[in-house]
Amino acid sequence: MTQSLNPSVVETYQRDGVVVLKDLVSADTIAALATGVEKNLAAPGPWANEYTPTGASGRFFDDYVNWQRIEEFARAGTTGPIPQVARQLMGSKVARLFHEHVLVKEAETREVTPWHHDDPYYGIDGMDNVSIWIPLDPIPDSVALRFIPGSHRWNARYIPRRFADQSAYVEAAHDFVHLPPPDELETQASLSTPVEIGDAVAFHYRTLHAAPGTAGTGITRRRAVSFRYVGDDARFATRPWKTSPPLEGKGLRPGDELDDPRFPVVARV
Ligand SMILES: O=C(O)CCC(=O)C(=O)O
Structure with missing residues (x-):
């Protein structure tokens, strides 16, 4: 089944690099993803x-990158509406699954998701991309993802920071700059994305984003699965640091299309 997105949703995604998708994910898929997350936590x-x-x-x-062994992730990420919607948002002829990423914050977690954008962490170049972040628990404003809309078009790529201590990967790197201080980014963060179960948040690999911890919010659990897709212009790339996920070329060289069973085509026009 192909779900056709309202053109205004695609327009918002292209302009802001982030858009909320209401009622994208069925209750069955949410339940299956929750099973997948438990399998992932157990192993x-x-x-x-x-x-x-x-x-x-x-x-x-x-x-991340467990979809080949956790069938619930494979099903949701490669079939049904999620990949179809990803292709339309990217405006691509083809969507490939790059990987899935599970992020779980239990109650009273003080660690935040620091400000970052995803592109510099990845061994992929290209502007046709999208992450579809699917929460498995209700997400009120207190724990919602924060975005700086339009930052995907700033033409800047930021040196990754470690989630554990927010330290920069390197002092300096050609073509990459340091992120502005978090309080400066905070003042520009005009968009918080509270969502209900069944909704998703779609965002570009270059859109700056962050998320609070759960400490002090009364939230007992905040589970999410982010399915990451790439489109027509995606090419294998290297970075001046170990990429995340640390996928090896396995025959792919920088500049190559991702024609590889690790990145299956999951939707096409
Ligand atoms: O779930 C979170 O806290 C952060 C999500 C995120 O950074 C991502 O999916 O790229």
Whole structure:
């Protein structure tokens, strides 16, 4: 089934680099993704992270690229409305799944998701891309993702910062600059995206975003799965640091199309 997006939604995505998609995900898919997250927590992959220090309250866990072993992620990320909507938002002929990313914050987690954009972390170049962030719990404003709309068009790429301590990956790198200080970004963050279960937030790999922890909010759990897609202009790339996910070329060289079973075509015109 192909779900046709209202053109104004696509226009907002292209202009702001972020848009809320109401009622995108069925209750069955939410339940399946919740099962997938439990499987993932029970058996983390080799690249999983725990960002909460031992002994501190809460837990901030993330992991990615498990769709080939967790069928619930494969089904939601490669079939049904999610990939179809991704292709339309990108305005691409083809959508490929890049990977899925699970982010879980338990109650009283103090660790925030720091300001960043995703592109510099990835070994992918191109402007045809989208992450579809799907919450499995209601997301009130207190824990909602924050965005700087339009920042995907700033023509700037920022040196990644580690989620654990917010330190920069490197001092300097050609073609990349340091992020402005968080309080400066905070004042520009004009968009918070509270959403209900069934809604999703779509955002561009270059759109600056952040998210609070759960500490002090009364939120008991905040689970999300972010499906990441790339479109027609996506090319394999290297970075001056280890990419995240740390995918190897395996025959792909910088500048190559992602013609590789790790990045299956999941929607086409
Ligand atoms: O879920 C979060 O806290 C952050 C999500 C995020 O940064 C992403 O999906 O790129």
